[in-house]
Amino acid sequence: MTPIYQAALNRLDAVPSFRLGHYPTPVEELPRLRQALGDQAPRLLAKRDDAISFAFGGNKVRKLELVLSEALAQNADTLVTIGGVHSNHVRVTASAAARAGLKCVLVINGSRPQRLSGNALLDELSGAEVQYVGSREERVPRMREVARQLEQAGHRPYQVPLGASTPLGALGYVRAVQELAAQGHPPHAIVVAASSGGTLAGLIAGIELAGLPIRVFGVSPDDPAGQIAATAAEIVHGVALLLGLDGKEFARGQKIVVDDGFVGEGYGIPTLASREAIALAAQTEGLYLDPTYTSKAMAALIAYVRDGRFGKEETVLFWHTGGQVELVA
Ligand SMILES: Cc1ncc(COP(=O)(O)O)c(C=O)c1O
Structure with a gap:
């Protein structure tokens, strides 16, 4: 080497x-x-x-371990991220926030399923706040807006990009x-x-x-x-x-x-x-x-x-x- x-x-x-x-x-x-x-x-x-x-x-856990560590080092109190209704990344981010004692806000394109199951169920079980938007394109602007509102309210949000990639x-x-x-x-x-x-x-x-x-x-x-x-x-x-x-x-x-x-x-x-x-x-x-x-x-x-x-x-x-x-x- x-x-x-x-x-x-x-x-x-x-x-x-x-x-x-x-x-x-x-x-x-x-x-x-x-x-x-x-x-x-x-x-x-x-x-x-x-x-x-x-x-x-799943693969999101390995990525979140580093990203979560950076969020904690920046003294964040909330993770904000984006994904689809059945996103594995969103489920792992919400769970990681729970494990680290952080709040979590999820911006998800689609609408809330009538019967929650799979990742959508786990997202809510982990205590994350879920906000639905109409399309993929609306996710990033809404995530930024959520982070801005959290900051105005005295919180310290950390935005996790799609897939923690x-x-x-x-x-x-x-x-x-x-x-x-x-x-x-x-x-x-x-x-x-x-x-x-x-x-x-x-x-x-x-x-x-x-x-x-x-x-x-x-x-x-x-x-x-x-x-x-x-x-x-x-x-x-x-x-x-x-x-x-x-x-x-x-x-x-x-x-x-x-x-x-x-x-x-x-x-x-x-x-x-x-x-x-x-x-x-x-x-x-x-x-x-x-x-x-x-x-x-x-x-x-x-x-x-x-x-x-x-x-x-x-x-x-x-x-x-x-x-x-x-x-x-
Ligand atoms: C189960 C699963 N496999 C593979 C991938 C792809 O990984 P990546 O987004 O790092 O390309 C994802 C996420 O998008 C996933 O949830």
Whole structure:
């Protein structure tokens, strides 16, 4: 490892975080899924971030640990964030605020479901105040307005951007790569759901810093691949700056691969392939996927294996980012 990268990793160690989960999350073999995919299938593993112990887990917990720590360091008394009615990010932010003794205001596009279930139910159970707006575009202006009103009333709000996908939040996934490396033989490839880009950016930066030859495939549940890749590249740049590296040079060296071929009709709308992925993972491994993100990422993994994209001797890791609360909502 170069001294520059070593210094960056030392800086990473020094960034404070508010521990919500217990780590490492397990890495599990998926032998029956492998078998179901045929003779030529690579070895398959799952990194179980869905099993993070806090608030039904998922990738948002790792990001929130850093962001919450910064909010507390700034003496915030309220977290404000945005998302959709069934957002996993919103659920974890509301739960993290409760755990840290902070107030929480959620700005959500859509309308309050008549029967609360899944994330929408957990948001209210955690004591967060929920404000509904008519469209995605109205969320950020309303969040700013809420923060302004809170300040006027003598509070100290901290605004958490969509998905906590800031460079600081993404450091959670730089750390997660260190965790994976310490768990033994790293895979040849990782397949992961990517939307607001923080998870993908953290993985890519972490893999580069660790000097591991791992290809990463981000799979979109919603936006065009170019858009997610551009956002992830910006976050990688920001991560590098936070770690004292030359942001431009570091980001330029990274190849960011995002596949939007599994979105289907749109965000949260199942496809034949995502339904098959949910059924196959459940029936071969007792592994449950969520209907919006991980089922489409697993659909991609299955298609890649069937297309012969990986060698039989290779190891492919499915990074499970959680969200199953919505499978049974
Ligand atoms: C379950 C799940 N997986 C993956 C993602 C995508 O992660 P990111 O927003 O960091 O790209 C999200 C959030 O959007 C999610 O809730």
